[in-house]
Amino acid sequence: DVKVTQSSRYLVKRTGEKVFLECVQDMDHENMFWYRQDPGLGLRLIYFSYDVKMKEKGDIPEGYSVSREKKERFSLILESASTNQTSMYLCASTVGGLDSYNEQFFGPGTRLTVL
Amino acid sequence: ELKVEQNPLFLSMQEGKNYTIYCNYSTTSDRLYWYRQDPGKSLESLFVLLSNGAVKQEGRLMASLDTKARLSTLHITAAVHDLSATYFCAVVISNQFYFGTGTSLTVIP
Structure with missing residues (x-):
């Protein structure tokens, strides 16, 4: 079974504060994604990565950065957390190239509260 | 601006009844996914629909895709309590996944 852990x-x-959210997948997937989930807004893509050291901005990258130094690990960084970044953060991964038709596998989520 | 709209947003239905959830999207896409999310849990993949006219079924759930109408449906047959969850559709455009807002389904006895 694919396992994506946060x-x-x-x-x-x-x-x-500076906040680090870590995501690890154990199935050698090339593509990894970070989303935030807010009530009434569904999931919105923050950043994604299709290879080690590669990253692409999603729809809402402002206030976030990412790091992918190893294939299995994709980190989301909040440089200076703000209250509007209180949310559920979901990591996902897919096997194969971006043009493949593979489904995404999601991690369990991190519920972040910024006070 | 790309939009992925689901309706209804909230659905309360009795056990044994049938109902359909709709997913409309505003830009051409030939891939559509359905996910299920239980409270406090992450998303679980249900269906991947890859072509116009695709239909997939698993248990009491059946999903279909009409790429010309930019519409997917998730049909629930003879609902049972275990189907209570939030259901999301997602389309892939330019290698990004775009999610609908979700439909929160509650099945009541």
Whole structure:
């Protein structure tokens, strides 16, 4: 079974803190994604990566950065957390190139609260 | 601007009844996915629809795709309580996944 894990299920941080969210997949997937999920807005793509050290902006990259130093790990960084970044963060991965028709496999999510 | 719209947003239905969830999208796409999310859990893939006219069925759920109408449906047959969850559709455009807002389904006895 594909396994996508995220470092924390729940996280509480203060405004201005630097926050790291880690995602690891164990199936050698090329593509990895970070989304945030908010009520009434569905999932919105923050960043994605199709290879090590490669990254592409999604729809809402402002206030976020990412790092992919190893194939299995994709990190989301909030340089200076703000209250409007309180949300559920979901990591996902897919096998194959971006032109493949593979489904995404999701991690369990990290519920981040910024006070 | 790309839009992926689901309706209804909230659905309460009785056990044993049938109902359909709709997913409309505003830009051409030949891939559509349906996911299920249980409260407090992550998303689980249900169906991948890859071509016009595609139909897939799993248990009491059946999904279809009409790429010309830019419409996908998720039909629920003889609902049971275990189907209570939030259902999302997603389309792929320019190698990005775009999700609908979700339909929260509650099946009541």
